[in-house]
Amino acid sequence: MLSQNNLKLIRQLRQKKYREKTGLFIAEGEKIVTEALQQEQVKVKKLFFTDAHSPKLLKIGPDVDFFEVTEQEMKQISQLETPSTLLAVIQKPLTVFDDAVFKETVLAFDFIQDPGNLGTIIRTADWFGIHYIVCSRNSVDVYNQKVVQASMGAIFRTQVFFVDLKDFLTKARLLKTPVFGTFLSGENIYSVENSLHGIFLFGNESKGISPTLEAMVNKKITIPNFSRNENKTESLNIASSVAVICSEISRR
Amino acid sequence: MLSQNNLKLIRQLRQKKYREKTGLFIAEGEKIVTEALQQEQVKVKKLFFTDAHSPKLLKIGPDVDFFEVTEQEMKQISQLETPSTLLAVIQKPLTVFDDAVFKETVLAFDFIQDPGNLGTIIRTADWFGIHYIVCSRNSVDVYNQKVVQASMGAIFRTQVFFVDLKDFLTKARLLKTPVFGTFLSGENIYSVENSLHGIFLFGNESKGISPTLEAMVNKKITIPNFSRNENKTESLNIASSVAVICSEISRR
Numbered sequence: 001m002l003s004q005n006n007l008k009l010i011r012q013l014r015q016k017k018y019r020e021k022t023g024l025f026i027a028e029g030e031k032i033v034t035e036a037l038q039q040e041q042v043k044v045k046k047l048f049f050t051d052a053h054s055p056k057l058l059k060i061g062p063d064v065d066f067f068e069v070t071e072q073e074m075k076q077i078s079q080l081e082t083p084s085t086l087l088a089v090i091q092k093p094l095t096v097f098d099d100a101v102f103k104e105t106v107l108a109f110d111f112i113q114d115p116g117n118l119g120t121i122i123r124t125a126d127w128f129g130i131h132y133i134v135c136s137r138n139s140v141d142v143y144n145q146k147v148v149q150a151s152m153g154a155i156f157r158t159q160v161f162f163v164d165l166k167d168f169l170t171k172a173r174l175l176k177t178p179v180f181g182t183f184l185s186g187e188n189i190y191s192v193e194n195s196l197h198g199i200f201l202f203g204n205e206s207k208g209i210s211p212t213l214e215a216m217v218n219k220k221i222t223i224p225n226f227s228r229n230e231n232k233t234e235s236l237n238i239a240s241s242v243a244v245i246c247s248e249i250s251r252r
Numbered sequence: 253m254l255s256q257n258n259l260k261l262i263r264q265l266r267q268k269k270y271r272e273k274t275g276l277f278i279a280e281g282e283k284i285v286t287e288a289l290q291q292e293q294v295k296v297k298k299l300f301f302t303d304a305h306s307p308k309l310l311k312i313g314p315d316v317d318f319f320e321v322t323e324q325e326m327k328q329i330s331q332l333e334t335p336s337t338l339l340a341v342i343q344k345p346l347t348v349f350d351d352a353v354f355k356e357t358v359l360a361f362d363f364i365q366d367p368g369n370l371g372t373i374i375r376t377a378d379w380f381g382i383h384y385i386v387c388s389r390n391s392v393d394v395y396n397q398k399v400v401q402a403s404m405g406a407i408f409r410t411q412v413f414f415v416d417l418k419d420f421l422t423k424a425r426l427l428k429t430p431v432f433g434t435f436l437s438g439e440n441i442y443s444v445e446n447s448l449h450g451i452f453l454f455g456n457e458s459k460g461i462s463p464t465l466e467a468m469v470n471k472k473i474t475i476p477n478f479s480r481n482e483n484k485t486e487s488l489n490i491a492s493s494v495a496v497i498c499s500e501i502s503r504r
Contacts (some may be wrong), residue, residue: 127478129479226381227409236375
């Protein structure tokens with residue numbers, strides 16, 4: 001049964017302010033929720049399932065409150081066009097930022113706005129073995145449900161930090177970690193001689209990298225445009241750019 | 253002014269059956285509509301603008317009917333969250349399929365469903381100089397407005413064909429055009445020795461390539477998973493996979 005309190009909680013968690021207040025977020029769908037339940041470090045607090053799923057079939061820890069709900073009730077709490085059979089309320093993990101991050105490959109985002117883009121990027125990063133993602137504080141919330149869904153569970157396997165990017169890049173400079181910035185003009189990513197290790201900075205979907213951060217980039221890189229058309233496509237989608245850059249980093 | 257007839261037409265064009273019946277589709281937004289007006293081969297039939305835009309500033313051919321509408325009227329016809337100042341009704345181009353396609357690099361899609369994915373893929377293809385895209389007939393319509401928007405105008409610079417993929421691949425075999433299929437296991441894309449020229453086949457977002465088409469692939473290729481996590485991300489987003497494959501094709 002779906003209580004009024006749970007209905008209210010789940011609806012509130014659609015808003016960032018309630019996610020911040022409670023430290024909780026929502027994940028929906030069989031694949032992602034099953035994965036959340038399987039991973040020890042992911043703390044599922046509440047689980048809602050329609051009768052299609054017996055909780056016996058799922059590995060549910062003793063700390064999980066679980067509730068069977070009707071399909072009608074699932075519709076009330078789901079944000080998917082086609083509601084799934086599982087919805088979980090999950091505790092945000094504690095992410096502790098330490099300087100070890102500066103020794104790893106990091107994807108950094110200046111004001112990324114689209115939740116689908118961020119989720120797809122997290123999925124891509126995990127595929128290519130990149131564990132750390134850093135976003136400016138004005139970026140879309142990583143626990144926005146559209147981000148969670150688009151990440152296809154990769155959100156549980158990567159670390160996403162929200163920081164003051166200016167401070168972060170200042171620290172990188174201090175520690176001599178190279179900062180690569182992706183621009184529409186720069187050194188051809190396929191012929192960059194430097195080892196592709198360090199921080200890879202990407203800009204906002206329409207505005208690119210802000211001038212303040214641009215000044216902190218060690219090397220500007222670009223994905224060359226191969227179009228033969230007179231009117232060229234002006235830019236790649238940010239998630240597509242990230243896929244190309246991650247591919248180049250990993251291939252080498 | 254927005255007439256009842258135009259309001260009705262634009263609303264009908266949200267549905268594929270009316271786009272097929274009339275041979276028309278919708279594009280919205282300053283960038284994409286301005287681009288449509290600039291390109292000779294794109295036939296804009298009707299143009300709706302709010303008073304923010306003087307039609308004198310736009311290069312409007314004699315065949316374009318144009319209508320100044322209020323912001324309120326634009327809201328009625330727009331499908332964007334934030335309506336733009338321009339909306340165009342455009343005639344679908346005549347795409348004539350000929351065998352020259354088999355000499356070019358082609359991206360082929362078996363039942364691609366998500367309009368955002370297809371639009372992003374068209375944008376990526378154009379960036380990497382790939383002109384031909386072939387989709388199975390059960391794929392999402394390329395003139396779906398979400399596809400048009402996500403393509404960022406690249407839809408005007410590429411050719412997208414809807415065909416019976418089985419017939420298409422049979423013909424490819426006959427003409428000795430190699431067919432590469434993207435799978436979760438196959439030859440590592442980074443170390444494939446063949447020249448990366450031919451048809452690149454991608455499967456449905458959740459079901460992959462159908463068994464019938466799988467049997468017609470000459471070489472299975474894969475983007476290796478670099479994740480060190482025990483629970484790995486199971487797949488890449490299809491638009492991200494396309495970006496990686498296009499990058500590899502172009503880099504070589």
